[in-house]
Amino acid sequence: MNKEELYKSMDGIDDEVLQKYYEYKPASKIINFRKAAVIAASICLLVVAGSAIRLITNVPAEDGAFESLDETAAETYSIESAPEEKGAEIEGESVEGAAPATRRFTITACASENEKTLLDSGKTVPLKLGPNYTTYGFSGTDSDGIAFQFYLPQLIVEGENIANITYSVDKYDMAIYNYSYGADGKIDKTNGTTEFGKEYTVAYEDQLDKYFRVVVRGEVPSDEKLYHDIFEPDTAEDRVPAINKILDGVTVTCTVTYENGTTESADIIMAAEYHTYDELDDVYDESSKTGAFKDGTDVMTFELR
Amino acid sequence: MRDEEIIELYFKRDERAIEETDYKYGDYCASIADKILKNELDVEECLDDTYLRVWNVIPPTRPEIFRIFIGKITRNLAFDRYEKFHAKKRGGGNIEEVLDELQECIPANHNVEQSILANELSSIINDFVKNLPEKEALIFVGRYFYTEDISAIGKRLGMTNNNVSVALNRIRAKLQKRLLKEGYLAS
Numbered sequence: 347m348n349k350e351e352l353y354k355s356m357d358g359i360d361d362e363v364l365q366k367y368y369e370y371k372p373a374s375k376i377i378n379f380r381k382a383a384v385i386a387a388s389i390c391l392l393v394v395a396g397s398a399i400r401l402i403t404n405v406p407a408e409d410g411a412f413e414s415l416d417e418t419a420a421e422t423y424s425i426e427s428a429p430e431e432k433g434a435e436i437e438g439e440s441v442e443g444a445a446p447a448t449r450r451f452t453i454t455a456c457a458s459e460n461e462k463t464l465l466d467s468g469k470t471v472p473l474k475l476g477p478n479y480t481t482y483g484f485s486g487t488d489s490d491g492i493a494f495q496f497y498l499p500q501l502i503v504e505g506e507n508i509a510n511i512t513y514s515v516d517k518y519d520m521a522i523y524n525y526s527y528g529a530d531g532k533i534d535k536t537n538g539t540t541e542f543g544k545e546y547t548v549a550y551e552d553q554l555d556k557y558f559r560v561v562v563r564g565e566v567p568s569d570e571k572l573y574h575d576i577f578e579p580d581t582a583e584d585r586v587p588a589i590n591k592i593l594d595g596v597t598v599t600c601t602v603t604y605e606n607g608t609t610e611s612a613d614i615i616m617a618a619e620y621h622t623y624d625e626l627d628d629v630y631d632e633s634s635k636t637g638a639f640k641d642g643t644d645v646m647t648f649e650l651r
Numbered sequence: 652m653r654d655e656e657i658i659e660l661y662f663k664r665d666e667r668a669i670e671e672t673d674y675k676y677g678d679y680c681a682s683i684a685d686k687i688l689k690n691e692l693d694v695e696e697c698l699d700d701t702y703l704r705v706w707n708v709i710p711p712t713r714p715e716i717f718r719i720f721i722g723k724i725t726r727n728l729a730f731d732r733y734e735k736f737h738a739k740k741r742g743g744g745n746i747e748e749v750l751d752e753l754q755e756c757i758p759a760n761h762n763v764e765q766s767i768l769a770n771e772l773s774s775i776i777n778d779f780v781k782n783l784p785e786k787e788a789l790i791f792v793g794r795y796f797y798t799e800d801i802s803a804i805g806k807r808l809g810m811t812n813n814n815v816s817v818a819l820n821r822i823r824a825k826l827q828k829r830l831l832k833e834g835y836l837a838s
Contacts, residue, residue, distance in 0.1 A: 347830075349754040350734065351772065353746075356796045357727060358773025359780050361719040364796060367789045368718065370807060483663025493664055523711030538711030559711075563664075 450610060451505030451602050455498075455648060462502075465614065465650040482589075482646065484576050491565045492576060494592055495521075496616060496646065498560040502553060503602060511553065512601045514545035517594070518564030522546045525557045533557050562616070566592050582620055585644045589618035597651075615649040654717035661709035668709075669702045676721055683722055684729040686798040687746045697732055701725045726796070745798045752819070753795065756826040779829050783822065790818050 453465045482496045503511045514520070522541045525533050548556065566572075575588035593616055601611045622642035623635065635641075652671050660668035677698065684697040704724050714720035733746060780788050786808065793804040805815045 347757055347772065349750045349757065350730075352753045352757060352776075353750060353795065354727070354730065355772040355776045356792070357723055358770075358777045359792055359796055360777055361716040363780055363788055364719045364722070364792055365716050366785075367792045367797065367807075370789055483659075483665065485663055485665035485667075495662075495664055525711060538708075538713070540707075540711050 449612060450604075451503050451508060451612075453600060453612060453614070453650065454502045454504065456500040456502060465612075465648055467650045490568055492568045492572065492592065493563075493565045495561050495563045496593070496596075497523075498562070498598065498614075498616075498648075500557065500559060501600070503550070503600065505602065507605045508550040509603050509605045510547050510549045512545055512547040512603070513560050514599045514601065515562055516597045516599065518562055518596060520544055520546065520598075521561040521563055523559045523561060527555070527557065560598060562596055562598065579638050582639045582641075582643045584638070586618045586620050589644060589646075593617060613651040615651055617647050617649070618644050619647050620644050654714075658709060658713060658717060661706065662713075669706060672702060672705065672721065673698075676718060679718065680721060680725040683725045683797065686800075687726070687729040687733050693732055693736070694729075697725065697729045700728045700732075704728065726798075745800050748800075749795060749798050752823060756823050756830060775829070775833050779826060783825075787818060787822055790815060791822050794819055 449467075455463045455465055482494065484492055484494050501513075513522075520543060522543075523538055524541065525538045527533060546558075546560065548558070572588055572591065575584045576592075579585045579588070596616055598614045598616065599611055600614060601609055603609050620642055621644075625642070626645065652675065657668055657671045657675065660671060680698055680701055681694055684694040684701075688694050688697065701721065701724050705721055712720075730746075780791055783791060789808060790804060790810075793799045793807065794801075799807075801812050801815050801819075804810070805812045808815070810818075
């Protein structure tokens with residue numbers, strides 16, 4: 347070991363301690379009560395004013411619409427929230443739909459530990475996602491292009507004698523965000539790695555030990571209308587055709603390879619639909635139900651083919 | 652903009668994320684890099700590298716404390732740059748002094764075979780800091796993580812320079828004992 351290595355190893359110090367140093371304020375030795383009270387009152391006013399400003403800026407016009415959408419429409423992408431526990435069991439939990447008779451495997455979209463949805467042929471399934479669960483994002487201008495990312499929920503394939511599972515996308519690009527599980531069995535979202543490519547293969551027995559999300563990403567040419575409908579829609583319904591135009595029928599294929607070498611595939615079609623909050627079991631924050639997203643929101647759907 | 656909102660911009664691959672990061676944390680990162688590099692051009696390039704690194708790791712990483720997350724990246728990149736250019740006698744800042752002090756903490760090599768894993772050493776340092784009294788822990792991170800000079804640490808923690816120096820001497824002796832106990836020797 348040398349001094350340089352020792353210096354570098356300071357990187358392992360807990361963030362909380364490092365933050366504490368930065369925020370440290372030495373205790374005052376003399377306290378003027380009246381002055382302190384005035385300062386406290388001023389801080390209260392600032393906090394109230396700050397909250398008010400925040401509320402006002404949350405009105406979904408311009409940028410606000412986009413933020414609002416992220417917390418609402420994004421939530422309905424497919425599922426409620428990511429399963430937080432390692433190796434969440436599927437058996438014994440309520441799932442909707444039924445597996446197709448001809449296919450020897452099923453695909454379940456995991457919303458949360460208690461909310462899983464079996465993807466079914468011919469049915470579009472709008473699944474509800476919880477708060478702070480990113481499902482898609484856009485960036486761009488009205489003249490150049492709009493870059494996008496669509497996040498699939500965690501998918502679990504089940505079947506007999508499956509060796510591995512490969513996900514691929516027919517157009518655009520794909521990224522895989524890998525997270526590991528911490529010692530407490532929770533997903534450690536502070537550490538992750540990204541793999542880029544057109545396909546991703548995971549061993550059947552590993553799929554519950556790893557937490558990964560398939561992301562479809564790319565860029566489309568922009569114009570004023572598309573930009574308006576995506577970033578500044580007049581109503582949530584305006585965004586639906588715009589998102590579908592970008593998606594353009596993109597298909598994620600799940601190919602299962604059995605231990606005897608044979609393969610079987612299923613296509614997952616991604617699209618957007620408009621739903622009222624009532625139809626979506628009202629899982630959304632009240633603060634997001636404003637402006638264009640007052641009564642409902644656009645949601646991502648999956649259909650198995 | 653709140654940190655969560657900035658992180659969300661990274662997840663959306665929105666390039667405003669970098670602008671917002673620079674606006675909110677540019678000075679903070681520059682001060683970390685400056686203490687290691689003491690060269691305006693190097694600091695500027697280090698910040699560019701920092702933003703690129705952050706862009707590449709978020710997503711998928713979702714930092715818990717964004718300030719510290721970006722601070723660590725800046726520190727690492729600045730130190731890499733320092734090592735790279737050290738032979739050319741560039742850089743300086745507080746780093747030379749800090750490294751010399753750390754050298755004191757490393758027990759002498761008695762030809763004992765050792766294998767050092769960076770992760771293991773980081774865990775030991777973290778554990779060491781966690782077991783220090785709070786004030787000592789803060790002095791330690793101020794000096795050896797943030798690379799601050801004695802007077803800046805004293806000012807932040809409300810101590811005299813002399814008190815900080817004495818405390819640092821004491822902490823270094825403790826660290827030396829701890830490293831010796833763990834079997835870490837100079838190489």
